[in-house]
Amino acid sequence: MPIQRRAFIAAMGSGAAAGLAGCLGDDSDSDGDGPEISGETLTLTTTTSTEDTGLLNELNAPFEDRYGVTVDAVAQGTGAALKTARDGDSDVVMVHARSLEDEFIEDSYGVNRRDLMFNDFVIVGSPDDPASIAGSEDVNEALNAIAESESTFISRGDNSGTHTKEQALWDDAGRDSDTLGEWYTDIGGGMGDALNRANELGAYTLSDRGTYLSMQGNTDLEIHVQGPVEGGPESLMNPYGIVAVNPAVHDHVNYDLAMAYIGYITGPDGQDIIKNYTVDGEQLFFPEALSEAPNFQQYVPEGWDGGDQ
Template sequence: MEYRRREMLGAGVAGIAAAVSGCLGGRNAESDGSITGEELALATTTSTYDTGLLDEVNEAFQERFGTPVAANAQGTGKAIESARNGNADVILVHARSQEDEFMRDGYGVNRRDLMFNDFVVVGPSDDPAGVSETEQATAAFDAIASARATFTSRGDDSGTHTKERVVWNEAGLEPGGEWYQETGSGMGDTLTVASESRAYTLADRGTYLSMQDNVDLELLLQGPIEGGPALLANPYGIMAINPEIHSNVNYQLAMAYIGFVTSPDGQAVIEEFTANDQQLFYPEALAEDPDFQQYVPEGWQSNADED
């Protein structure tokens, strides 16, 4: 999926503020601040697209505000590079080290935790390396390397590839040789290649579960959601592109999108999204006891509060 670089689309600040206020108000709130006619440029990861979550979230956003989302699903590294070049209004990615660098360099603003799932190690059912007998990600990778069992890596500087490199480094190993294969592709394609090659791979839980019926791969090491090692945690963040760096970006529309996906409505879309009757992502933007009053001046009350 690709979108063209475009000139900044004008969006009234008052209208956007009303739209965001509407989305925070709950499912029955009216969106008086319609932003129909605008188009949001979103750079994101392949896992959000491959699982189908992206369609659900973007359709809900468009239904609420009449605003289409032009999504470019790449690995996290490419998504961030695209945003650095001014070719996105907002990014949704999952490699915290790269996100932090992006923010430190001034390209991103208003980062929010959005959701999480975890990574899992999958492979052939006969498990020649004995990964299912391990309890740590580093031990699983060491077993694969020791057995010189085929391992399929995304090799694309994505969030998953970044996590994979972290695990190899923690294990004190430098993978290479004929047993280590790089696809340079997204998670869905990499799972397909691993299935065809009877190989191991590291996958985000969401994409694996959504493709489980179409690949011949078994889940051999769980991540922390099912009691596995914390090293395999997989948090996602969302942030707007800094308009002071790229004047063409639509900052107001980016903040409307961030406001929606981190609101109760947007978080409900994420929480309720399933594949094979299993939850793929877990919302993380809302506190257990949300306090939206913190975002308005002290003493301010809405009309609803006064009634």
């Protein structure tokens, strides 16, 4: 059955997820079986890190239970997740590469972007640390030391948010990732694959902290360069955003349900789940959607100044 758009708009205007459920409840069908949203499916494309860490299941199950819907989550690299959405095969996208998100919005495929959460990137490697980068507070120095020592480095090579960040870091260090030596290994895989390969080869890799911590008990890898969560450089910050697919471009997308999901995941309940989600006592992600002084820049591409209207 179709979702009742006016009920969603009214509920979103209230600014409360509980209000959303109440308004939907008022639009029950004539058989008294509950709100017409029940039975709908939301297709979410997202990063491998949200799935590998287990966070995705923790977030989606309460949403599905509350509204009687199904979230079909497809975990891909950020680039692939955004391409799926561009093709009209996704309703909402949760990713972590702001430059790629901005392109998605500027090309009119995405609307109503929200900051969601953050963690950070870390450079991990074997305890032997052949490039002697442990404890470095300078990412450029660490990457140059890896390159100069020709220590094996595993790159995801999959146009994911992590891969996009890694390429930017090599550029900042004055090196082109496309012209590095044989010690630089491009696997074209997910974060879990990269960590496992680095563990097998005694290599370095760039990882988001959440996935590293969730796999820490299964590898011998150690953090050699910390991100800002533990006092490291801000260049290793890893923010996540969530964006609805534009129904004016793909009129078949489940836009109402996408906005309900965005409201839930950026609201008090979703943000509390993110805050309280831990593995072995370690917090993997930090909520960022709720603030007494919301950041306007989250809604538009970075650097946007209004332009010519």
